[in-house]
Amino acid sequence: MCAQTIAPACPHREALRGDGMWVLLSPAAEPGAAEVIRASPRARAVLLAGGTGRSRFGDLLAPGSVAISRQLLLDASRGGGRTYRQPIEYAQPDGAVVCMTSARGLTRCDGGRALLVEIEEQEQGEWLHWEALRSMTVLADHSLWVYDESSDTFGWLDGERLYNGLGPGGSMSLAELLALVHPEDVGRVEDSFWALRKGETEQVDVDFRMQDEHGRPNWLRTLARMVRFGFDGSRRVVGTTTNTTAAVERHQSLLKAHAAARRRGDLVQQLAAAFVAAATEDELTAAILNKVAPAFGGNGTLLAFVEEGRLRVTFGDGIDPALARSLHGLPLDAPKPLTEAIRTGTPLFIATRDDYRRSWPQAHGLLDATAAESFVMIPLRGQGASPLGGWVVTFDRPHDLSNQERTLAGVMADVAGQAWERIRLQSARSELAATVQRNLLPVTLPDALGYEIEARYSPAHQGLDVGGDWYDVVALPDGSTACIIGDVQGHNVQAAALMGQVRTAMHAYAWQEPAPDRVLARTNDLMLQMRLPVFATCLYALLTPDGRVETARAGHVPLVHSARSGARVREYPGGPPLGVLARNTFPVSAFALAPGDLLTLVTDGLVEGPQLPVDTGLAAVCDTTSRLRGAPLARIADALMTQGGDSLTGHVDDRALLVVRRRRG
Secondary structure, eight states, X not given: OHHHHTOTTOTTTTTSOSSSEEEEEOOOSSGGGOBEEEEOHHHHHHTSTTOOSOOBGGGGBOGGGHHHHHHHHHHHHHTTTOOEEEEEEEOOTTSOEEEEEEEEEEEOTTSOEEEEEEEEOSOOHHHHHHHHHHHHHHHTTEEEEEEETTTTEEEEEESOOOBTTBOBTOEXXXXXXXXXXXXXXXXXXXXXHHHHHTTSOSEEEEEEXXXXXXXXXXXXXXXXXXXXXXXXXXXXXXXXXXXXXXXXXXXHHHHHHHHHHHHHHHHHHHHHHHHHHOOSHHHHHHHHHHHHHHHHXXXXXXXXXXXXXXXXXXXXXXXXXXXXXXXXXXXXXSSSXXXXXXXXXXXXXXXXXXXXXXXXXXXXXXXXXXXXXXXXXXXXXXXXXXOOEEEEEEESSOOXXXXXXXXXXXXXXXXXXXXXXXXXXXXXXXXXXXXXXXXXXXXXXXXXXXEEEEEEEEOOSSTTSXXXXXXXXXXXXXXXXXXXXXXXXXXXXXXXXXXXXXXXXXXXXXXXXXXXXXXXXXXXXXXHHHTOSSOEEEEEEEEOTTSEEEEEEEBOOOEEEEETTEEEEEOOOOBOOBTSSTTOOOOOEEEEOOTTOEEEEEOHHHHOBTTBOHHHHHHHHHHHHHHTTTSOHHHHHHHHHHHTOHHHHSSXXXXXXXXXXXXXX
């Protein structure tokens, strides 16, 4: 060959030195198929193992450099004699060897073309630095790519295959690439490329999704910048892309776990608050059935109370009715997990149906009654020795509670048990209070000559549910009727007892000397003499059969008079509350009732509170009695009690009223 004679006329005479490492390649339509037509002694010894047969250049390379070498040879064949350089890995028995490799086109003596590939063996800083950066990028699972604006070609240089199987050496247009991006992310990726190409930013960092060749979605992160290669070269966007799917999924998993934990924490907080706030068995039952299962990630809750040694069961959504039937009425000593949890006060955690069968071989009826896969049995733990009850949380999949969840189950058992004991105690106290109240207030109202009378009382919903409000109706020997309504300070047993004493005293005084001012004055003196530690307000109205009304009050809200012309508050002067000052006087006011007229006597709990000024409350009484003046008296009394509810007054207080109507004819 001309290259062997090194004729002076050959332009590559100086290139083919006897020393160094180089190979001469034949041109080929596909650069990867270029064959070695000559090699230096060093190259023959190292790369060709001393052989003289022809070999394809691609066969000498490590797999990771096949694509990048193809690009190198392609550039050299089109470069018009320019030299192109690239770090290349060569296959060797003891591992790949990295060398900076240059390539350029030559004209042979016979006019043909060839490619001269020179391999630099010395670890020069220039190419060692470049190759180290490339190697570390590849080791970090980054893809190296370049986008050529002039040819609209997006190609990979090295690294992982990320985009639909496109890897090193492959290329596609930007439009083809964007077509593979998730539709929701296309705009963000496209905007990033245009920002670089317009010079609006020097580099971009963009995350997006793309399916791989198997249709699996991948999260990718691309770092890119615009670079010009050579002063007269074209602009190219170069960058790295890495698959961040694992990191994104891990992050999303952590976010979901955090959100689930936060949601569960909120549910637990709501559950505890509901337990503490529950005032009745129904409220506690609703809290357990509706909030317990979500707090533990379950799908249903069954609740059982112990009554006379047996379970009384109720259940919510997600519980098979057959499961409830299998437990309802069960004796507390039955060999079942729920009864054991209740007896021992220790929660039981059953992760799978197989675990249940192993632990409870004689109690398979529960499994036959439900399709649930996992169970938690939580007792209601109180302070007393008697078992209270418990609940079952079911799961539609195997579920083993974490240590934190198990601790939480124990805490909920304590809180719910304390709530149930408090409710039972409150129920017993309320029943006692109702009995006390029934005994202190009139059982029936006497017949009043010439009048209809209705009375109502509603206790305060706190403490013992008994208070100091009272009313009384006294049929007097002369045919008159005394209507009395009052309020002893306090909402407890002491207030109720003192109320009973005051009511009894006023009843006796009215029978002896019914004048309003005298009854109030004598009661005031009695309270001061007894040194009662409370005071009382009172309104006393004496009604004669002919419709005359004489009234006096001691610190009490005035009465309301409803006539044909309308309703109004009878705001007359009064005296101070009873039991405060000695020798008080209580002015008497008088007026007449026409047939059909109404008198309404109320306590302040009906017309006054933090959200209801007394004037507004009395105005509402006027409105109701005026509107319903001709209705049955019981209906009017019920309407008045309804309008004085806690939601209107803004507080819980006992309430009492007397509604009086003069009969017609």
